[in-house]
Amino acid sequence: MMLTAADRFASALDLAGVGTGALLLTSHEDVRWTCGFTGSNGWLVLRHGRATLLTDGRYIEQAAKETNSCVDVLECRTARSMVDTLVAIVPDGPVAVQESHLTVSTWRSISAVVGERLTCAGPGLSDLRRTKSSGEIDAIRRAARIADDALATCLRLLRPGTSERDFRDALEARMRELGADGPSYDTIVAGGPQNSALPHHRPTSRRFESGDTVVVDVGALVDGYHSDMTRTFFVGSPEADVVEWYRVLQSAQALAVALVAPGRAVKDIDAACRDVLSAAGLEKWFTHGLGHGVGLLIHENPFVNATSEAVLRPGDVVTIEPGLYRGGFAGMRIEDLILVTDDSHEILTSSPKDPKCPR
Numbered sequence: 337m338m339l340t341a342a343d344r345f346a347s348a349l350d351l352a353g354v355g356t357g358a359l360l361l362t363s364h365e366d367v368r369w370t371c372g373f374t375g376s377n378g379w380l381v382l383r384h385g386r387a388t389l390l391t392d393g394r395y396i397e398q399a400a401k402e403t404n405s406c407v408d409v410l411e412c413r414t415a416r417s418m419v420d421t422l423v424a425i426v427p428d429g430p431v432a433v434q435e436s437h438l439t440v441s442t443w444r445s446i447s448a449v450v451g452e453r454l455t456c457a458g459p460g461l462s463d464l465r466r467t468k469s470s471g472e473i474d475a476i477r478r479a480a481r482i483a484d485d486a487l488a489t490c491l492r493l494l495r496p497g498t499s500e501r502d503f504r505d506a507l508e509a510r511m512r513e514l515g516a517d518g519p520s521y522d523t524i525v526a527g528g529p530q531n532s533a534l535p536h537h538r539p540t541s542r543r544f545e546s547g548d549t550v551v552v553d554v555g556a557l558v559d560g561y562h563s564d565m566t567r568t569f570f571v572g573s574p575e576a577d578v579v580e581w582y583r584v585l586q587s588a589q590a591l592a593v594a595l596v597a598p599g600r601a602v603k604d605i606d607a608a609c610r611d612v613l614s615a616a617g618l619e620k621w622f623t624h625g626l627g628h629g630v631g632l633l634i635h636e637n638p639f640v641n642a643t644s645e646a647v648l649r650p651g652d653v654v655t656i657e658p659g660l661y662r663g664g665f666a667g668m669r670i671e672d673l674i675l676v677t678d679d680s681h682e683i684l685t686s687s688p689k690d691p692k693c694p695r
Contacts, residue, residue, distance in 0.1 A: 339469055341406035344370045345382050353458035357430035358383045360422065360446075363437045365632040368560065369465045372402045379418060380407070381425060388425055390418050419445045432457040466629060466637045467651035472561060473675060476630065476653055479516065479563035480673050480684040482556040486510040487567065487687050494569050494693040496546050500525040500539035503552070511556045520555030520562035521634050526667065527551075527571070533667035535624060535659060546572030549666040550693075551659075555634065562634045564655050565685040566671035569693050578666045581618065582691055585660055588612035589670045592626060592656045596674050596681040600648045602626075602640040609658050610642075621662050627655040630673060652676040653684070 339347075348370055352359045361367050361380040368374050371387065375395040381388045387407040391399050392414075399409045410425075412418040419442075422431070433446065435456045447454050468476070490506045504525045511519060526537035527550040537551075544550060553566040568582065592609040606626040613619040625641030630653050638646035640654055648654070657671030670689060675682040 341371060341387075341404075345387055348461065348464055349382055349384065351458065351460040351464055352432050353460065354430065354432040354455075356384065357432060357453075357455075358426040359457060360431060360433045362434050362442075365636075366434070366437075366461075366464055369632060371407050372404065373399050374402060374560065375399060379422070381422060383426065390421055416445065419449060422446065423449045429453065430455045434461065463637050465631055467649065468631060468653055468675075469651075472631065473651075473653070475559045475561035476563060476673070476675075477684055479520070479556040479558040479561055480565065481686075482511050482514045482516045482558065483520075483554050483563050483565055484685060484687045485514055486516075486556070487552065487554060487565075491569075491693065494550060494571060495544065496571060497543055499541050499543045500527055500531070501541055503544075504539040507552075507554055511554075514556075516556035516558055517560075518557050520557050520564060523555075524551060524553035524566075529664050529666055531667075532568075533661040533663040533665070535661060535667070535669070544571045547574050548572070549574060549578060549668055551667055551669055553669065553671065560632055562630050562632075563684070564630050564634060564657075564671065564673050565687060566657055566659075566669045567687055567689065568668040568670060568691055570691045571693055574666070578668075581660055581666065582668055584613065584616040584618055585658060585668055585670060586689060589656060589658050589672075592658065593672055593674065593681075593683065596648065596654070596656065596676060598648055598650050598676055598678065602638060602644050602646045602648060602654075603642055605656070606640060606642045606644075609656075613658070613660070618660055621660040622658055623661055624659065627657050627671075629654050648676045650676055650678045 359382040367380045379390040389407045389409050390412045430453050431450050432455050504523045508519050525539045526532045527544045527548045531537050532549045532551045548571040550569045555563040588609045595605045627640035629636040629638050659669030661667040673684040
């Protein structure tokens with residue numbers, strides 16, 4: 337599926353529910369998706385039949401090149417002049433904004449000149465980038481492959497004496513060597529009974545020891561698009577209870593992955609996964625949601641958890657990542673990145689789930 341700029345403009349206006357008014361996009365990711373501009377400072381003003389990008393003098397040439405003449409480009413050198421220019425190009429009608437992407441001071445500045453015409457975009461706008469095009473899927477697939485290949489190369493370092501930071505640094509360097517622009521996020525390498533039980537542990541100088549459980553959460557960034565994957569490893573021989581926890585977790589994750597399909601309510605997938613853990617008496621150690629969408633942001637719609645009302649549809653790219661965390665005992669997580677297809681799903685991450693480290 338390939339969308340033209342006009343398609344993307346129309347989609348944004350429709351999801352925002354602005355009618356004949358104007359929509360102001362201030363999210364960098366939404367601006368990029370809608371018109372192609374990748375600069376760090378840009379507002380996109382959409383009205384039916386016209387789009388205008390507001391940016392500053394650093395980005396005029398870049399904006400003109402990246403938007404490929406699909407929008408007007410206006411130079412604005414200060415935040416205040418961006419507000420003034422906004423008013424000048426939308427003299428009549430309501431102006432809808434992305435309230436979650438504006439600071440209080442910017443909201444006040446716009447409100448001071450727009451007055452009662454200022455309104456919030458409809459909640460549907462949060463799904464603007466949800467359905468991925470073929471080009472977006474290709475970028476995410478490349479990012480996933482790079483992370484897989486980098487992990488395979490670095491597995492030899494999962495041995496006593498290697499520090500969490502050393503392993504993190506090797507992974508990230510290898511991803512860049514393979515063509516990534518960088519990591520998708522702060523790579524997680526968490527070893528031992530305390531660190532592995534912290535879902536978002538930051539790597540330290542702690543060195544792996546025999547018997548450790550090691551959680552590795554890694555993704556690559558390619559052309560602005562992210563991948564996301566987690567694998568858990570055993571350094572040496574862990575306790576039998578740790579091995580049993582992993583067996584149950586792997587079964588729960590496999591069931592949840594198998595349920596990913598268009599038309600499936602995400603809360604049902606979350607519930608099915610937790611049922612497996614509950615039957616083994618382990619559900620209380622699973623302390624976060626089951627997954628999330630991935631694209632230009634590492635966490636975006638649809639979110640896969642017990643409270644979400646989302647229903648999966650073709651073009652969604654989501655993670656399935658149950659984990660178990662008990663401080664002083666062990667932590668573990670297994671995560672795959674999955675594309676929802678027209679009638680089923682495709683798993684984009686391919687690293688083996690054998691927790692044994694190579695000798």
